[in-house]
Amino acid sequence: MRPTVHDIAAAAGVSLATVDRVLNQRPGVRHVTREKVEKAIREIGYIRDVAAANLAKGRTYPFVFILPASDNSFMHGLNDEVRAAVARSPVERTDIRTIEVPAFDPAALVRVLEELGRERPSGIALVATDAPEVRDAVDRLVQDGIPVVTLVSDLTGSQRHHYAGVDNIAAGRTAARLLGRFLGGARGEIAVLAGSMLVRDHRERLEGFASVMAAEFPSLSILPVIEGRDDPEMAHMLVADALSKKSGIIGIYSLGAGNRGLIRALKEKAVDRSLTVIAHELTTHTRAALLDGTIDAILNQNAGHEVRSAIRVLKAKADGLAVIEAQERIRLDIFLKDNLP
Amino acid sequence: MRPTVHDIAAAAGVSLATVDRVLNQRPGVRHVTREKVEKAIREIGYIRDVAAANLAKGRTYPFVFILPASDNSFMHGLNDEVRAAVARSPVERTDIRTIEVPAFDPAALVRVLEELGRERPSGIALVATDAPEVRDAVDRLVQDGIPVVTLVSDLTGSQRHHYAGVDNIAAGRTAARLLGRFLGGARGEIAVLAGSMLVRDHRERLEGFASVMAAEFPSLSILPVIEGRDDPEMAHMLVADALSKKSGIIGIYSLGAGNRGLIRALKEKAVDRSLTVIAHELTTHTRAALLDGTIDAILNQNAGHEVRSAIRVLKAKADGLAVIEAQERIRLDIFLKDNLP
DNA sequence: CCAAATTTGATGTACGTAAATCAAAATCTG
DNA sequence: CAGATTTTGATTTACGTACATCAAATTTGG
Structure with missing residues (x-):
């Protein structure tokens, strides 16, 4: 015994x-x-014996998840996963509340964070908009002893306790190598579709992508980034426009959300051209596009894992326990049409 | 409340x-x-309240893991993960014992299974050698009400409760597409190195690989499979031999273990040739080879996840609870040099 | 050395469930 | 309807830890 x-x-x-x-x-x-x-x-x-200890304590962990109000499949999926975690609450002794904030709006995010500073939950997870004022607000919470983890997108130079998301520089590098190798030695232009350079994950993906492209695939040149604000309509318009104007495009890297629009533009404009396309986030739309050949590879972060990892880390921090970093590492999934789940 | x-x-x-x-x-x-x-x-x-229930029951789960005595990095890694699970035993209320059996030896495996039938542990996980007599032995255990899961390699047509491993047909298909696309439209021969066609996972990988190759990359022809018995020495010898004799080889798919030998052969024989190589299992050796360019991509199954999943499933079965299949799905990792963990 | 302060011990209750015992009530059998 | 059988109730103990209370012992300061 x-x-x-x-x-x-x-x-x-x-x-x-x-x-x-x-x-x-x-x-x-x-x-x-x-x-x-x-x-x-x-x-x-x-x-x-943690089980016995929790039983005796009867403790519950009030956590808050701050998510951007974006109308794209990935954020919907993330939302679903948080709801699934809420459903598990009775078993996990968590008490999770979600707050929606406008996307790409640092000021709104700061207001919510300050409100939470007064409320003092046991932990906060947020999809960070990477701005100095947000960093300062997060640092104040951390100084106040409230555990904070960033989710999906990290916060430059902040004191947040943990980041539950993929290594976006690595993701960008991986996309570049896949695209470069899939294109063989061909010469041409690559279009990059991003959401916004305001969020750190998109900036980092681009950074990784550009560096491998420059170093290893000199025959491919990257066009100026198209910012579609993760919005399907906007993405559709911008991509359609680029495809009409630039006939030298032979590959596309979509590093943000709003892929519905991208896919629509591709089907309208590029039926005659054979583009190699790499996109992020596995959704109903990207999945179908991968299967029908419109997209060649999908890089994915598993939202469920991210949410569960964030909760585990918040719990550990709330209890003053150590986090096993290796276990909390979020993997970058690469999907071809053959290994879809 | x-x-x-x-x-x-x-x-x-x-x-x-x-x-x-x-x-x-x-x-x-x-x-x-x-x-x-x-x-x-x-x-x-x-x-x-499961915590309270377990506390009251004071129950522990005696589980047995049957692993092949193979001298390759993957099996060593699997062993390590089982040992790590043993270390967690006090917390998880498991009592895990491991038994080593000679690799590729159905008779030995059957003997162990029959022995366990008398002992009646709460659950058994085994790396299956795919043979009818093994299937029958497993089915007898299942009929006896003992939960059985296969690990890494499945057992054709058996009644095992669950398989904790990757979809090997999908793995083979993925390898084929990566290899095919990396090679552009080139024409040439592909060598395939396997461990043994006696284990189902290797057969399935080959099956998936061959089918995508035939359907989508007709300019590439597959050479007869080389069976290296997952042994580095043997793999080295056989691959070196093939490379000397066949000058038309432009790609290699290593779908089993023993990659140390493959890598050594590549470094000796193929310095002058530019081969595209896809291998399975991330180990110290394959990792180094990926980084130095000897290997182009590694397909991996996370042994830690497999072991933990097997334990979760055995527990659920022992308690007569349902298994969330989606959660227990083992992902196929694809590693390029850019997204190594 | 005495009083005050600090440290330690002894003890009990609680958490939510499992499991056992024995008594009481309800139902069935002939 | 008596007697046997089945079903139900009431109660207790246990699991391992947390937490509170009060008393006793020890240490500290003046």
Whole structure:
């Protein structure tokens, strides 16, 4: 049987109450006694039974998720995953609330964060808009002792405790290599469709993409970035326009959302041309496009994993426990038409 | 507060004892009463507090993992992951034992399975060698009510409760598409290195690979499969030999283990040739080869996820609970040099 | 050395469920 | 309808930890 608090008490030659004081860092224990108990804990290899502890505490974790109000499949999916987590709340002892804020609007995000500073939940997860004022607001929360994790998009130079999202520079690099290799040694232009250079994940993807392109595929040149604000309508218009004007385009990297519009433009404009297309985020639309050959590869981040990871990290931080970074690493999925889930 | 057994009792107008009898399917409850209680459970939305239940039961799950005694990095990694799971045993209330059996030896595997049939652990996970006698042994265990999951390699037509591994046909198809597209429209021969056609995962990878190759990349022809028995020495010898004799080889698909030998052969024999190589399993060796350009892509199954998934499934089966198939799906990782973890 | 302050011990209750026991009530059998 | 059988109720203990209370012992300061 695994050792219990009673075993520690016996081993250290103190009472249960003292063991409890040491374990839960309550005051009123002399230094020497505390060390004696800690030694016993180490020696008999005691591990707290978390289930029993939670049961006794009856603790619940009030968490808040701040999500952008974007009308694209990825954000809808993220929303669904948060709702799924809410559904698991009774089992996980979490109490999750979501707040929607306008997308790409640092001021609105800051207002919500300041409001939460007063409310003091056990943890906050946010899809960050990368702006100095947001960073400052997050840093204030962290200074106040509230656990904060960024979700999907990180916050430059902030003190946030953790980032639950993919390595976007690596994602961009991967996209470049796939595109470059799929195109063989062909010569031509590559169009890049992004949401906004205001969000860090898009900037980073572009950065990674451009650096590998420049270093390893010199026969391909990148056109100025098209910013579609993750909006299908806007993306459609801009891409259709680019395809009409530039006949040298042989590849497209769509690093943001709003792929519905991109796909529509491709089907209208590029039936005669054979474009190689790499897009982000697996949705109903990108999936269908991958299967029918409109898109050649999809890079994906699993929203469910991100949300679950964020919750695990927030819990750990709220309890002052360590996070196993390797376990919380979010993988970049690469989907071809053959390995779709 | 979430409802408890007391709330059910009150709602159904019966005693706690009766509720307990219904919840834990103990005998001695009239049909009408049982229905009354079940109705109350549904209506107030009671969910059993698993933590409290496990605490009360003090139950542990004796599980057995049967692993092949193969000297390759992947099996070593799998072993490590099982050991890591053993380390987590006290927390997870599992009691995991591992048994090593000679690789590719159905008879030895059957002997172990029959032995376990007498011992009756709470669950068995095995890396299956795909043979009829193994299938029969597994089916007997299943008939006996012992939960069985296959790990990494599945068992044709058996009654095993679950398979914790990747979709190997999809893996082979993915490898074919990557190789085909990386090679552009080039014409030439593709060598395939496998471990043994005795294990189902290798057969399936080949099947998927060959079908996409035939359908979509007719300019590439597949050479007869080289069987290296997942052994680095043997793989080295066979690949070196093939490279010397066949000058038309422009690509290699290594679908099994023993990649150390393959890489050594490539570095010795193919310095002057530019081969496109796709291999399975991310190990120290394949990782280095990917980074230095000897290998172009690595398909990987995360052994840690497979082991943890197997344990979750065995637990669920042992408790007679449902498995969320979507959650237990093992993803196929695709690594280029840019997205290595 | 005494009083005050600090440290430690002893003990009990709670969390939600499992499981057992024994008594009481209801139902069935002939 | 008596007696046997089945069903139900009431109650208790246990799991391992958290947390609170009060008393006793020890240490500290003056």
